[in-house]
Amino acid sequence: MKLKHFVAFSAPALVLMLGLLLVPLITTLVWSFQNVPVGQPGVFTGLANYFEIFSSPRFGDATKFTIGFTIVVTLAKIIAGYGIALMLNRIKRGRMIILGLLMASYVVPTVIGALNFSWLFNDIFGGVVNQGLAIIGVNINWLTEVGPARVLIGLHALWHETPFVIMVLLAGLATLPEEPLEAAQLDGANWWQRQRYVVIPIMAPLFSFVLLISIMDSLKVFDSIRIITPAATSLGTESLMAFVYQVALGESYRLGIASAVNVLTIILTIVLLIPFLRMTWKEARSA
Amino acid sequence: MTTTLDSPTVNMSAGPSAPRTAERERTRRAKKLHDRNLTVTLGLVLTFVVVMSLSPFVWAFLTAVKPFQAAFTNPPTWIFEPQFGAFADLWRGTQFASVLGNTFLVAVLTVIVALCVGAPAAYAFARYAGVIGPILLILAVVLRTIPRFAIVLPFYEASQALGIYDTNFALVAALVAVNMPFTLLLLIGFFRDIPKELDEAAMIDGCSHFGAFRRVIIPLMGPGLVTAGVFTLLVAFQEYLVALTLTQNSAVTIPVFIAAQKGADDVSTYQTLAAASILLVIPVVFIAIFARKYLVAGLGGGAVKG
Known part of the structure; x- marks a missing residue:
């Protein structure tokens, strides 16, 4: 393909991405150095927004919660997702039906899923989970206590996003080459050894893909927090994005501060992305 | 018979002998049984996972079709006349x-x-x-x-x-x-x-x-x-x-x-x-x-x- 044709085919998408993604992104960067009241042009204030953020304990709490949430939920999702994918891969009859039903919690709009999920923990709606826990003598106020509220947000993420992990890893397991597995079996490798030295190394790209997506999505967690814990600030479940919303459109209209948080989140994300970007670059060049 | 048992190489070249075949058949059956048990166990575990995963939607459905007084009781009401x-x-x-x-x-x-x-x-x-x-x-x-x-x-x-x-x-x-x-x-x-x-x-x-x-x-x-x-x-x-x-x-x-x-x-x-x-x-x-x-x-x- 010649450059001329490349430009002709990709121009609409490039113009669209330039105008509707890159320009807003640059605006965010500029705003992060400005005091921006809604509806008025910003006034340059240097690094004031960044100083304010870094001295704000609320931002610190939001960062800590978001990073902790990301680590715990990502690990839990991958372990649970791989376990379920392995089980699904072993059975033949009903596999597709089970997979389809498991996908429900993933494809349902997050807002609705989070709402219905939280009802199981809400005494107004009968609190089925609380009833179950009461049998073993445990009483937890999921929606009003800091620790349990955090656990609840994590459980929701696990329930909502594990099906994605299952789907990707099961697709990998289903297309696993047979020769290395047979060779390992002939050499007397047991199940754990075959997993450790054959299956998981072959599936490594899929694991890193799932890991990447999970980290990116978890760092941006927002919908479920708005629905399950509207009072996130006092419940210790305020994520970076929930903080951004509150600052920019909720309790105040400080677009400059919100943009500075966005910029910091972008930097964090890109740093985490670097290994994956190098992989993509190499593959695109060789293709 | 003793020779074949002592030297498996001879046995291999001479073809499978009767006790060996029976033994192999036994392990094969045992493996098949084990496989079937495993499949049943996995099926049960997965069914449980599916039920757990769908429970929020089931609960939302029950809440929607319960009479108003029955929908918000604690402990929950299980027997009711569904209404839409x-x-x-x-x-x-x-x-x-x-x-x-x-x-x-x-x-x-x-x-x-x-x-x-x-x-x-x-x-x-x-x-x-x-x-x-x-x-x-x-x-x-x-x-x-x-x-x-x-x-x-x-x-x-x-x-x-x-x-x-x-x-x-x-x-x-x-x-x-x-x-x-x-x-x-x-x-x-x-x-x-x-x-x-x-x-x-x-x-x-x-x-x-x-x-x-x-x-x-x-x-x-x-x-x-x-x-x-x-x-x-x-x-x-x-x-x-x-x-x-x-x-x-x-x-x-x-x-x-x-x-x-x-x-x-x-x-x-x-x-x-x-x-x-x-x-x-x-x-x-x-x-x-x-x-x-x-x-x-x-x-x-x-x-x-x-």
């Missing part, structure tokens, strides 16, 4: 129907624009050998991962200034833009799987480059376009953050509507909320089951290839 008044209330007493219609309109428009703009570009990225392709691809990956607020807050400000705040136009534009990198990534994977020789053959036969794309490549892209279309549709349908930021009344979509109803925290709306959840869960799950093949292909192929 909440569905009627939802349809007649709230904006649900019009919001649902608008959400479909927005989602379908988003899919159409995203595919019309995205497909030619993805084709170009998949075919062009120069260095621009990979750079744009990296950019697309980065744009896919950055927080949406970094894009949407300037959108909010600009749409206010242009007087298009709270319109479907602004919402569709934002949804197409925010999802474009992902649409591209998904489609590029599929275009790469179509051999270049096909384009060349079509052009030798007298097609222009665009003609080759339209007449030869697009027809082969059915599964790829369906995958990208289904993904974009689901994403546009369920997008909360973008719609929350850019709409207020007239362009509101289902997630924003549900969240607002929930936010009102009024006991009398809880059952209509449950009814709305169920009405939305069922079609989305059907789409997902129906399109699962394409979704798996998209995630396993397009997206992983990056």
Whole structure:
């Protein structure tokens, strides 16, 4: 393909991405150095927004919660997702039906899923989970206590996003080459050894893909927090994005501060992305 | 017999002897039994997982069809006369129907624009050998991962200034833009799987480059376009953050509507909320089951290839 044709085919998408993604992104960067009241042009204030953020304990709490949430939920999702994918891969009859039903919690709009999920923990709606826990003598106020509220947000993420992990890893397991597995079996490798030295190394790209997506999505967690814990600030479940919303459109209209948080989140994300970007670059060049 | 037992090599060359075969048959049967037990156990575990995973929806359904007094008792009421008044209330007493219609309109428009703009570009990225392709691809990956607020807050400000705040136009534009990198990534994977020789053959036969794309490549892209279309549709349908930021009344979509109803925290709306959840869960799950093949292909192929 010649450059001329490349430009002709990709121009609409490039113009669209330039105008509707890159320009807003640059605006965010500029705003992060400005005091921006809604509806008025910003006034340059240097690094004031960044100083304010870094001295704000609320931002610190939001960062800590978001990073902790990301680590715990990502690990839990991958372990649970791989376990379920392995089980699904072993059975033949009903596999597709089970997979389809498991996908429900993933494809349902997050807002609705989070709402219905939280009802199981809400005494107004009968609190089925609380009833179950009461049998073993445990009483937890999921929606009003800091620790349990955090656990609840994590459980929701696990329930909502594990099906994605299952789907990707099961697709990998289903297309696993047979020769290395047979060779390992002939050499007397047991199940754990075959997993450790054959299956998981072959599936490594899929694991890193799932890991990447999970980290990116978890760092941006927002919908479920708005629905399950509207009072996130006092419940210790305020994520970076929930903080951004509150600052920019909720309790105040400080677009400059919100943009500075966005910029910091972008930097964090890109740093985490670097290994994956190098992989993509190499593959695109060789293709 | 003793010789064969002592030296397995001789046994092998002489063919299997009777006790050996019986023993092998026994282990084979034992293994088969073990396999069957394992399958049954796994089936039970997986059924349990499915039940757990679906329980929030089952509970929402029960809440929707319980009589009002029975819906909010603690401990829960299990025996009741089902009634469907909440569905009627939802349809007649709230904006649900019009919001649902608008959400479909927005989602379908988003899919159409995203595919019309995205497909030619993805084709170009998949075919062009120069260095621009990979750079744009990296950019697309980065744009896919950055927080949406970094894009949407300037959108909010600009749409206010242009007087298009709270319109479907602004919402569709934002949804197409925010999802474009992902649409591209998904489609590029599929275009790469179509051999270049096909384009060349079509052009030798007298097609222009665009003609080759339209007449030869697009027809082969059915599964790829369906995958990208289904993904974009689901994403546009369920997008909360973008719609929350850019709409207020007239362009509101289902997630924003549900969240607002929930936010009102009024006991009398809880059952209509449950009814709305169920009405939305069922079609989305059907789409997902129906399109699962394409979704798996998209995630396993397009997206992983990056």
